[in-house]
Amino acid sequence: MVTIAKFRKKVKQYLVDEKGRRTAVVLPIEEYKALLEAARDLADLRAADEARAEGGEGIPLEEVEARLRAEGKLR
Numbered sequence: 001m002v003t004i005a006k007f008r009k010k011v012k013q014y015l016v017d018e019k020g021r022r023t024a025v026v027l028p029i030e031e032y033k034a035l036l037e038a039a040r041d042l043a044d045l046r047a048a049d050e051a052r053a054e055g056g057e058g059i060p061l062e063e064v065e066a067r068l069r070a071e072g073k074l075r
Contacts, residue, residue, distance in 0.1 A: 013026035068074035 014022040015024040
């Protein structure tokens with residue numbers, strides 16, 4: 001799992017503007033993919049928290065799986 005602390009320790013290359021201000025970071029593609037996955041996980045957790053806070057009715061796992069299978073998103 002990628003954490004911000006681990007990410008900060010690994011970042012060593014930056015792109016800078018004409019004033020020397022850091023504008024971008026260069027990192028290995030695998031770290032980039034791991035950061036994207038972590039961001040998606042965080043978004044999912046936030047959405048779940050919001051749904052719980054609304055107090056709506058949940059959907060049984062079996063129903064979710066059936067819907068995803070019907071959409072071709074789950075085998």
